[in-house]
Amino acid sequence: MKTFTYKQAIEILNKYFKGYKVLRKFDGIRELSILFRDANGKKWELLSTADPYFQTVEDFVIIEA
Secondary structure: OOOOOHHHHHHHHHHHOOOOEEEEEEEOOOEEEEEEEOOOOOEEEEEEEOOHHHHHOOOOEEEEO
């Protein structure tokens, strides 16, 4: 089960990506994925899963999509 929540993800996006627009989201028991476009039109994905990496090292990653 993942421990990073959708609410926490939105707080991160609000803090670091002003003017973003969510294009797609998936919030399941084992995975959280939010595809979004920043104010400059660049696509990114915030990802968190139930894998041990996300449970012990960092809560999420943001990658260019």
